[in-house]
Amino acid sequence: MVNLDWRVESRAGVSLVTLVVENPTPTPRRVRVANRLDGPIRPPRREGVPEAGWDDGGFEGVVAAGATRALGYACPAPPAEPPAELVWTERAGETERAGKTEDRDGGPVASEATPEGVVRALGTARPPADAVPASLPEPRSASAIPDAVASWLTAVEERAADDDGDGDELTADDSAALDAVAHRIEALRSRESEPSPADSGRSP
Amino acid sequence: MILAVAGGKGGVGKSTVALNLGAELDAVVVDADLAMADLAAGRGPDLHDVLAGRAAPLEAVREDGPVALLPCGRTLAGARAADARRLVETVEAVAEAYGRVVVDSPAGMAADAGMPLLAADAAVLVAAPREYALADAIRTRELARELDAGLAAVALNRTAGACRITSASRTESTDSVREALGAPVVAIPDDDRVRRAQRQGWPVSVLAPDSTPADRFRELAREVDDVRQFRES
Incomplete structure (x- = not known):
C-alpha cells in the first residue's frame, strides 16, 4: 500500500x-x-x-x-x-x-x-513594479472641502472667468477676501507642520 | 470559433492581420497585447479592466467601429494589475456571445503570449520575410501545437518587411516559409493603404476594397474558414 x-x-x-x-x-x-x-x-x-x-x-x-x-x-x-x-x-x-514539473526537451512546455x-x-509577463511610474497622488475630492467654502470658491472662480465687462467680474472685495483666506490657510498649515505627535496622523 | 493571431516577434504586423482578418470573418477582435496595446481604444472599460475583475467581458466590446473590438488599456499599471489567466474565460465569453473572435497576441513567449493560444481553436501565424522573424514563428508554432491551437495559415507580411526584393526572391521566400511552417502561406503585399487604414483603426477593405491587400486578407480568411469547416465536419 x-x-x-x-x-x-x-x-x-x-x-x-x-x-x-x-x-x-x-x-x-x-x-x-x-x-x-x-x-x-x-x-x-x-x-x-x-x-x-x-x-x-x-x-x-x-x-x-x-x-x-x-x-x-x-x-x-x-x-x-x-x-x-x-x-x-x-x-x-x-x-x-x-x-512532472520539468520541461520536456528543455522547451517551454505547458x-x-x-x-x-x-x-x-x-512565466508571467507582468511588467515589473519598477517599470510602472509611481502613481500620482489622488486629486483631492471636492467633498474634502466644506460646502460653504466650496460654493464661495466656485462663485469667485465664475467671476474670475467672466471678463466681458457686464459688471459681474472679480471685484476688489473678492481679491481682498482671497488674500485673507490664503493668509489664514498659510498660517494654519505652518502651525500644522510644526513637530507635534498629536498632529502626525492628520492630513493638511 | 476563436482564432489567435500570433507570431513571436514584435513588429511583424500581428495587429494589422488581426484587424483585417476580424473584418473578413465578421469577428470581434480582442487586443490581448497587455503591455503594448496597438489597436485604438476609446473611452470605457478595456481588457485591463476585464482581467482585473473590474468589468465584464461583454461590457468592454465596442461595436461602433468598422470592426467590433475589445480594446486593451495602455498603461503599465493596468498591465501589472491584469491577471492574464483570466484571458481564456474572457475570450470564451465573447465567443459565446458573438460567435467568432480573433485574438491579437502579444510578442514573446511568456504566459501572456501562451494564453491566446490556449484559448484558441486555431492560430494564424504572422511572419515577416526575414530569417529571424521566421525562427520566432517556428517557435510560436511549436507552442501553438502544445496548446492545441492548430496552425490554420501563415500571413507573410511584406508590409512590415520594408525591404525591396525582386519577384524571383519573393516567390522563393514564400516557398521557404511554406516549407518551414507547413501551412498555407498568404503573402500580404507592401502597400501604404494598409498602413494608412490601420492608423485609422480600419481594415484596408474599408479604404480600398478592390486592392490586392484586401484580396489577400479575404484569401487568408478563406484558409481559416476551410480549417474551421474541416474541424466541424
Missing part, C-alpha cells in the same frame, strides 16, 4: 512540512494528501502560481509504480503530529502521468493545458 513519511519543523511561527509518498505497488496510484495543521496551506509555487495538484485542502496527484514522490508545504500554524495524512489512494488511470499551467511553464 502507499506510505506517507512526514517530518515537520517550525521556524518563526511557520510549520514546514516535508512529505515523502511511497508507492511500492506495481501500478501507478493517485493519492490525496490532506493538511492536518490548524492553518492555511502555503503550497510551493512556480511563477507565482501554485504547483499542479495543490489546493486549499492539500495535494492530489499520481505516484508512479514503485516510485516515491517528495512534497512540501508551509503552514502558519503550530506543528502537530502527524502534520498531514493520506486521505485516499486509488489506481491511476492509464493516461495519467506521474507529476505540462497541462490550463491558464495556471501556461503561467507555470512560460
Whole structure:
C-alpha cells in the first residue's frame, strides 16, 4: 500500500512540512494528501502560481509504480503530529502521468493545458513594479472641502472667468477676501507642520 | 470559433492581420497585447479592466467601429494589475456571445503570449520575410501545437518587411516559409493603404476594397474558414 513519511519543523511561527509518498505497488496510484495543521496551506509555487495538484485542502496527484514522490508545504500554524495524512489512494488511470514539473526537451512546455499551467511553464509577463511610474497622488475630492467654502470658491472662480465687462467680474472685495483666506490657510498649515505627535496622523 | 493571431516577434504586423482578418470573418477582435496595446481604444472599460475583475467581458466590446473590438488599456499599471489567466474565460465569453473572435497576441513567449493560444481553436501565424522573424514563428508554432491551437495559415507580411526584393526572391521566400511552417502561406503585399487604414483603426477593405491587400486578407480568411469547416465536419 502507499506510505506517507512526514517530518515537520517550525521556524518563526511557520510549520514546514516535508512529505515523502511511497508507492511500492506495481501500478501507478493517485493519492490525496490532506493538511492536518490548524492553518492555511502555503503550497510551493512556480511563477507565482501554485504547483499542479495543490489546493486549499492539500495535494492530489499520481505516484508512479514503485516510485516515491517528495512534497512540501508551509503552514502558519503550530506543528502537530502527524502534520498531514493520506486521505485516499486509488489506481491511476492509464493516461495519467506521474507529476512532472520539468520541461520536456528543455522547451517551454505547458505540462497541462490550463491558464495556471501556461503561467507555470512560460512565466508571467507582468511588467515589473519598477517599470510602472509611481502613481500620482489622488486629486483631492471636492467633498474634502466644506460646502460653504466650496460654493464661495466656485462663485469667485465664475467671476474670475467672466471678463466681458457686464459688471459681474472679480471685484476688489473678492481679491481682498482671497488674500485673507490664503493668509489664514498659510498660517494654519505652518502651525500644522510644526513637530507635534498629536498632529502626525492628520492630513493638511 | 476563436482564432489567435500570433507570431513571436514584435513588429511583424500581428495587429494589422488581426484587424483585417476580424473584418473578413465578421469577428470581434480582442487586443490581448497587455503591455503594448496597438489597436485604438476609446473611452470605457478595456481588457485591463476585464482581467482585473473590474468589468465584464461583454461590457468592454465596442461595436461602433468598422470592426467590433475589445480594446486593451495602455498603461503599465493596468498591465501589472491584469491577471492574464483570466484571458481564456474572457475570450470564451465573447465567443459565446458573438460567435467568432480573433485574438491579437502579444510578442514573446511568456504566459501572456501562451494564453491566446490556449484559448484558441486555431492560430494564424504572422511572419515577416526575414530569417529571424521566421525562427520566432517556428517557435510560436511549436507552442501553438502544445496548446492545441492548430496552425490554420501563415500571413507573410511584406508590409512590415520594408525591404525591396525582386519577384524571383519573393516567390522563393514564400516557398521557404511554406516549407518551414507547413501551412498555407498568404503573402500580404507592401502597400501604404494598409498602413494608412490601420492608423485609422480600419481594415484596408474599408479604404480600398478592390486592392490586392484586401484580396489577400479575404484569401487568408478563406484558409481559416476551410480549417474551421474541416474541424466541424
